[in-house]
Amino acid sequence: xxxxxxxxxxxxxxxxxxxxxxxxxxxxxxxxxxxxxxxxxxxxxxxxxxxxxxxxxxxxxxxxxxxxxxxxxxxxxxxxxxxx
Amino acid sequence: xxxxxxxxxxxxxxxxxxxxxxxxxxxxxxxxxxxxxxxxxxxxxxxxxxxxxxxxxxxxxxxxxxxxxxxxxxxxxxxxxxxx
DNA sequence: CTATTAATTAGATATTTGTCTAAATACTTA
DNA sequence: TAAGTATTTAGACAAATATCTAATTAATAG
Numbered sequence: 001x002x003x004x005x006x007x008x009x010x011x012x013x014x015x016x017x018x019x020x021x022x023x024x025x026x027x028x029x030x031x032x033x034x035x036x037x038x039x040x041x042x043x044x045x046x047x048x049x050x051x052x053x054x055x056x057x058x059x060x061x062x063x064x065x066x067x068x069x070x071x072x073x074x075x076x077x078x079x080x081x082x083x084x
Numbered sequence: 085x086x087x088x089x090x091x092x093x094x095x096x097x098x099x100x101x102x103x104x105x106x107x108x109x110x111x112x113x114x115x116x117x118x119x120x121x122x123x124x125x126x127x128x129x130x131x132x133x134x135x136x137x138x139x140x141x142x143x144x145x146x147x148x149x150x151x152x153x154x155x156x157x158x159x160x161x162x163x164x165x166x167x168x
Numbered sequence: 169c170t171a172t173t174a175a176t177t178a179g180a181t182a183t184t185t186g187t188c189t190a191a192a193t194a195c196t197t198a
Numbered sequence: 199t200a201a202g203t204a205t206t207t208a209g210a211c212a213a214a215t216a217t218c219t220a221a222t223t224a225a226t227a228g
Contacts, residue, residue: 006215008089008093009093027174028174028175038176043176043216072167110204115205123190142194144195145194146195
């Protein structure tokens with residue numbers, strides 16, 4: 001839960017998730033969408049991966065990232081639990 | 085959204101919300117539940133208030149805190165939007 | 169093979185955050 | 199009104215975080 005909320009607690013990372021919602025993207029394509037250096041984006045992607053919010057697959061020299069919505073159930077349930 | 089996720093990104097604050105789920109509590113009662121100084125808890129409560137996750141009312145020399153679940157809808161919707 | 173492209177790792181740095189103690193404010197009660 | 203209790207504010211400090219540039223790793227193409 002900690003890792004999850006930590007990953008979600010950043011505007012850039014939340015925006016990355018929104019981009020990946022539309023379609024899978026390479027690290028470079030993601031970086032191109034922001035005014036932030038590639039290493040920084042790489043770091044954000046790492047945190048998102050640690051939280052299981054995205055997964056990645058190496059395709060040749062590219063790394064393709066995908067959104068993983070499954071883990072969002074946990075956040076939903078945490079919130080639901082609070083609401084009762 | 086930023087303020088909300090920021091407030092949720094801390095174990096102590098999440099635990100405070102869980103305590104308030106059961107019943108309203110004074111600042112002192114909340115502080116008593118943790119091994120953290122009162123000023124620190126006060127600061128946590130402030131962040132939760134900024135995020136509208138709790139509200140407070142002064143009752144004599146006490147300040148009673150309550151959980152505000154309404155704002156959680158926003159988190160829910162943000163997540164739901166990502167899941168489609 | 170060597171050069172190029174994609175991505176990550178390393179290391180540095182400024183900012184943010186959580187925590188503390190001490191002091192201030194607000195209310196109650198003797 | 200003076201003393202005591204509840205809470206917050208102020209200021210300091212260590213740890214965590216987001217960012218950068220430079221260097222490294224991995225894969226492709228000439």
